[in-house]
Each structure stands twice: as C-alpha cells, then as structure tokens.
Amino acid sequence: MPVVSGADCFAFTECKRLLQGFNSIPKINLEIAENLLPESFSITLKGEYLHITGGDEAGLLYGVYKLYSLVRRNIKLENIDITEAPAVSRRILNHWDNANGTVERGYAGKSLFWRNNRIGYDLERLEDYARLLASIGINQISVNNVNVNEAAAKLLTNEGLEDLAKVAEVFRPFNIKLIISVHFDSPVIIGGLETSDPVREDVAQFWRDAAARVYKKIPDLAGFLMKADSEFRNGPAALGRTQDEGANVIAKALKPYGGTIYWRCFIYNCTQDWRDTVTDRPKAAYDYFYPLDGKFDDNVIIQVKNGPVDFQVREPNSPLLGAMKQTPQALEFQVAQEYTGHAIDMYNLAVHWEEVFDHSVDEKRDTRALINNEVTAIVAVSNTGDDNNWCGHLLSQANLHAFGRMAWNPHLKAEEITREWIELTFGVQPKLVQPLLEMMLKSRNTYEKYTSPLSIGFMVTPHTHYGPDVEGYEFSKWGTYHRANNNAIGIDRTRKGTGYTAQYTDYVRDMYENLETCPENMLLFFHRLPYDYKLKNGQTLLQYIYNTRFEGAEEAETFIQTWDSLKEYLPEEAYISVAERLKRQLANAIEWRDILNTYFYRKTGKPDQKGRYIHP
Numbered sequence: 001m002p003v004v005s006g007a008d009c010f011a012f013t014e015c016k017r018l019l020q021g022f023n024s025i026p027k028i029n030l031e032i033a034e035n036l037l038p039e040s041f042s043i044t045l046k047g048e049y050l051h052i053t054g055g056d057e058a059g060l061l062y063g064v065y066k067l068y069s070l071v072r073r074n075i076k077l078e079n080i081d082i083t084e085a086p087a088v089s090r091r092i093l094n095h096w097d098n099a100n101g102t103v104e105r106g107y108a109g110k111s112l113f114w115r116n117n118r119i120g121y122d123l124e125r126l127e128d129y130a131r132l133l134a135s136i137g138i139n140q141i142s143v144n145n146v147n148v149n150e151a152a153a154k155l156l157t158n159e160g161l162e163d164l165a166k167v168a169e170v171f172r173p174f175n176i177k178l179i180i181s182v183h184f185d186s187p188v189i190i191g192g193l194e195t196s197d198p199v200r201e202d203v204a205q206f207w208r209d210a211a212a213r214v215y216k217k218i219p220d221l222a223g224f225l226m227k228a229d230s231e232f233r234n235g236p237a238a239l240g241r242t243q244d245e246g247a248n249v250i251a252k253a254l255k256p257y258g259g260t261i262y263w264r265c266f267i268y269n270c271t272q273d274w275r276d277t278v279t280d281r282p283k284a285a286y287d288y289f290y291p292l293d294g295k296f297d298d299n300v301i302i303q304v305k306n307g308p309v310d311f312q313v314r315e316p317n318s319p320l321l322g323a324m325k326q327t328p329q330a331l332e333f334q335v336a337q338e339y340t341g342h343a344i345d346m347y348n349l350a351v352h353w354e355e356v357f358d359h360s361v362d363e364k365r366d367t368r369a370l371i372n373n374e375v376t377a378i379v380a381v382s383n384t385g386d387d388n389n390w391c392g393h394l395l396s397q398a399n400l401h402a403f404g405r406m407a408w409n410p411h412l413k414a415e416e417i418t419r420e421w422i423e424l425t426f427g428v429q430p431k432l433v434q435p436l437l438e439m440m441l442k443s444r445n446t447y448e449k450y451t452s453p454l455s456i457g458f459m460v461t462p463h464t465h466y467g468p469d470v471e472g473y474e475f476s477k478w479g480t481y482h483r484a485n486n487n488a489i490g491i492d493r494t495r496k497g498t499g500y501t502a503q504y505t506d507y508v509r510d511m512y513e514n515l516e517t518c519p520e521n522m523l524l525f526f527h528r529l530p531y532d533y534k535l536k537n538g539q540t541l542l543q544y545i546y547n548t549r550f551e552g553a554e555e556a557e558t559f560i561q562t563w564d565s566l567k568e569y570l571p572e573e574a575y576i577s578v579a580e581r582l583k584r585q586l587a588n589a590i591e592w593r594d595i596l597n598t599y600f601y602r603k604t605g606k607p608d609q610k611g612r613y614i615h616p
Helices: 010-018 057-072 123-135 150-156 158-174 201-217 243-257 281-292 349-358 394-408 414-426 430-451 506-513 520-526 541-565 572-604
Strands: 004-006 027-032 041-046 049-054 081-084 090-094 140-142 177-182 223-226 260-264 300-305 329-334 375-381
Touching (some): 010 057, 057 414, 150 158, 150 177, 158 177, 243 260, 243 281, 300 375, 349 394, 394 414
Parallel strands (some): 090 140
Antiparallel strands (some): 041 049, 041 081
C-alpha cells in the first residue's frame, strides 16, 4: 500500500482505503490550497511524491477519486499534471422514490431510501451509493419523488426529519447535500390550514416554521424541490396566483438558512382536446415562465427540461434555456430511461447529451455558453434502485457515470466518457473495450431508428411508455400528437403554424423554419410533410421510415452477436445479465419495426421499394 500523508480529513481515509494494494503508486501527499477554487483539485508528481491538492476538502476528495480512476485504467502517472474544477457548482440527482418503496419511472428495483412509508435503508449499501455518486461529482440529491404523496410530505415534520437527518449524515462526508421534494399543499396536508394560497400570511408562516424545523435537524440542507400546477397537482396558478408568487414565499422562508427552492417548469395543459390544433404543448414552459423573468427571488432556481416536451428520443433544446437573463436556471435531464428503453433496450445517453450541449442558442454560442450565467445547475432524474447492479441494465450504469462526468465538464465527449466507464468496469483489454465501445455509442441511433421517425415522438404505449402504440396518444388529453393521415405527418410549428419557433432567437428560429437548414432528424417536430417529400439523400420520407425500422431491428440483432463475441472477457454474471436484456431489446425492436411499417403501409398503400415484407 502506498504511503499517504498530509491533510487529515475524510479524503485521507478514502485515499488509503481505495489505493490499498496498488503498491506501484508513488508516495501520496494530500493538501488544501487557498489558491484553488472550491471543489477543484490538482494532481502533480514532484520528486518522490504524488501531490493531490484541493481547493477545499471536497476538492481533495474529488482528486482522490480522479487518481483512483486513472490507476484503475492503467494510465501512466510519470508526467501527470492535472487541474480540474466543476463547470457548475450544483450537480444534482432527483430520485423519484415513493414512500412505499417503489420508484416512479424506475427500472432497477425498489428505493434505496424508503420502506413502508418511512425512511429505511441498508447503511452499507447507502454508503456505497454515496461513494459512487461522489466519484462522478454529484453533490446534491433529492430522496423523494417530485410527485409528493402525503406520507412523503411528512418529511417536513419532526417525525420525518429524525430519519432524514440520519441519511444526511451518511452523505455529508462525501460532499453530498440533501434536497427535499415538497408538496405545494403541505400547508393543508400537514399544517392544517384551509388553503395553500401563497399570498396569505398564515401560509407564509407555515413555510417559515417548516424551514426552521428542517434546518435545525439538517443545517446543510440544499433546499426544496417543487412540482406545482403540473399533471393534476395543485399550484399557484390553480389558485389564481403566478409562479413567482408560489416560489418566492418558500424562497423567503429558506433564505435565512442559505437554502434554495428548485421550481420545476414542467407545466402544460394536460387536459387538451385533441381537436384543438392551436394549443401546442412544447410552447407551455416558455409561455408560463418567460414573462416572469426578474420576478423570482434570487434563491429560486427554475428547473427546465432539456427539451420542450418530455425526455423524448430526440427533440430540440427548450427555448426557455438561456432566455431568462435575470433568473437562474437548472438544466434537467433524465438518466432514467423512461422514453429511451426502460433499462431493457440499450441506449447510450452520453451521445444524446453531447448533442444537447452542442445545440446552438444563437449564431455564435452553444448550450455550454449558458453555464454559470443563466444555467447554474445541472440536474437529472436518477436511474438507480436496489438492484445488485444499481441500474437494472448493467450497461445503463454508463448513463449515470456520463451524467456526473458531463455535469462536471460539459465539454467531455460521449466516446471519451463511455470508454472510461468500460475500462473502469471491465478492464482495459482492447479486444473487449473497442467492440463494446462501438456498440454502446451506436445504441442511441439504433433505438431511434426503430422507434422515432424524424423526431415525431410519443408513438409509445400510454402510461408505461415502453413498446409501440402508434396512435396510443393521438386522441388523448396529453397534447402529444403526430396527426398522421393518408397523405402527410407532423406538426407545423413555424410561425405559420403553432408559432412555437418564435420562442427561439432569430438565428435558431430561422434555422428550424427553413426546410433546407432544419436538421433532418427533427423535420417532423417542426414541419408537416407529405410522405413523398424527398430527403437530402434522395429517399422519400415514407421510404426513410421503412428503411430505418428495418435497419434498427437488424442492428439490435448485431448487438447480441457482438456481446456474444466478448463472452470470454466478461464475468459470467455480467454476460448473462446483459445477454438477457439484449434478447428482450431485439424482440422490442421487431415489434416496433412490424407495427410502424404496417401502420404507414396501411395509411399510404405504398410498399417498401426494396421489396421487404411488411405485414398487411
């Protein structure tokens, strides 16, 4: 075991624990330096000592985990000289865990935090989880679902706080602070008031009392998370108030303790009549929040989904991102694979998120340029549960890893992060790493091929959101329509249509409105087009639909072949687990292929130009 000396803190203990057995490592010295920013670190080799220097104890801890990652991946340390700092100070996981132990949109078993309507956990398992999250840079987590039920609402009471404070103790050494998802109607549910109207003094007093009670038990709590006026949940709009009025009353209660209220922007008309062709769900967040810029207190962070709809396979970035210059924003992703395979189908989210960060917000800037100006936090809905491999699908671990790494540094590329995860998980054998890397990087586009023609979205089975149901949402209240008929498909969202594109900067608006410059993979999100519309490669839109469904299913089959070829390099349990998931994915891909192709064949009466069989 290498000699470790220097700063006497939790990072010192972690360093000795993690590097035990790596006798080839030089002597290690840990130190804290005031010239480094909080949470930042440097690793340098000077003489016989490898120096890990942190801007604070958290930075030192991250430096230790970075060194461990390098050693595990056999990276040479001879000339090491690394300095890193996080792009944003808030890197957050939202757990959608219910008090009864289930996890909404969770595909990896039951909750790590909840049992039988109260906090309950395996201490050793929770410590491992805290270490896992800290190793990728996560520093805040919410432990209960944004759809707060009455049992979870009691976290604001002394009874709930006793247990939650013990969870905070587990995560505190790992530089991870807790967030509590709160119910807008908490003043009624646990306060006994007749209303939750945010302008009433008794409601404001309830929130002040709740904050005082919470911070007495958990003085370093990061704050509260709120979902209001969304999907049949009460909120300020339901009471005739604005979103800033709803958020600010809680913000003022949290302010004395340094707490933040994260206010989700996922608000839309979820009782839309399908006959209504004017109301357009993607416009909702911008319409609700943009007029309120500058009206929120400074400890309110509005939480904006990366796309304007709902974590679809492909959609444009939300026009709200960066639009509110006077209001801090959190960019929200979903690591849980709700619309992206349910941790059954392989789907590399790093590829997806790289595109999100590359997205143009005007002529000269991409999404990364918003960070630490408008975007001050990066958030994701968790994909973890109590399954042995944490994420249900072993390869879905790469998505959790990628989120933490990209929240730390949005300039990282999907290939780099995915390779890193593979080498940390399976070792550095090139005969395994390269084929697996290529398969995982391909997986996002493969899934898109068999499920989502040109960003049309929502052809999934209602409620579960897995498997094909082409018109499952077409006549529903949720506002998720493709309006396919015998001649055309898609929604005109230009200024001549629903007007959605007008929410963007002029440069981005013009790019999307022009058929020549609109990215082809998003054509049907922005335009309504006939099936004989010619794409730039000469294919008709209809033939593209046929081709990609067939290609997607074929590629899903090759994944099985690739995985089988790697069997000799894999632990048996890992091989069997993933092989089973890949077989389920192939069955799903075939179902998507057959149902979508038949649907469009019946709509148009036009066969596949390549003569492949489509069920009549």
